[in-house]
Amino acid sequence: MSRLDDNVKFLYDDKGKSLGVWMSPELWNSLDAHIAPLLHKLYPECFEDAVVPEPVDDLNMLKEYWDFPYPPDGKVHCEHCGASTEDWESDDPRVFRLKAANLGGLVTFECLQCSSRIMKRHFKDKVTFECKPPVDRRSR
Ligand SMILES: [Zn+2]
Structure with missing residues (x-):
């Protein structure tokens, strides 16, 4: 670190x-x-x-201070179950739920089909997705 x-x-x-x-x-x-x-x-x-409200204010703050050389987009996909969207906010019914967003460019979603956690990371030259399949909390 x-x-x-x-x-x-x-x-x-x-x-x-x-x-x-x-x-x-x-x-x-x-x-x-x-x-x-x-x-x-x-x-x-x-x-x-x-249901905890989505932290939309945090996402709006990220968009307000956006300094990546490309515009923000709503694409999200889940490697675990294959769910995918071009714009998570406009899906009806929703496929992904916003869980967190921060000024560093990390936006986290929950896949509503399989409960995976999806981390969308914004970098200067790329956007990456990381999918963490749901964990059985009883085993932690
Ligand atoms: Zn999924």
């Missing part, structure tokens, strides 16, 4: 007021197993069966 200050940034607005802390997807992924149980304890209501 690269340097700490590449992976954690303290964010401030233009008046110097703290907005919070940004964490890179790589750091988040490596801490997830430690953080997830704490989040479950702090926000149990968010982890019940109730």
Whole structure:
């Protein structure tokens, strides 16, 4: 992993007021197993069966600060079950659900057909997809 200050940034607005802390997807992924149980304890209501709203604001923030040399698109595909779309937001019924988006260009979806997690990563010269098939949580 690269340097700490590449992976954690303290964010401030233009008046110097703290907005919070940004964490890179790589750091988040490596801490997830430690953080997830704490989040479950702090926000149990968010982890019940109730459907958590999609973090559309986060995606809009990414689009607002978009600095990749190509326009954003809505393409998503699932390597696990073969589901695919040109524009996940306009599917009816929906095939993919937005799970997370961050300013680093990582957008995460859930495949509604097979529950795989799909990570769409935006780089300067390419877009990559990584599919994590669903895990049986009882075995963790
Ligand atoms: Zn799938």
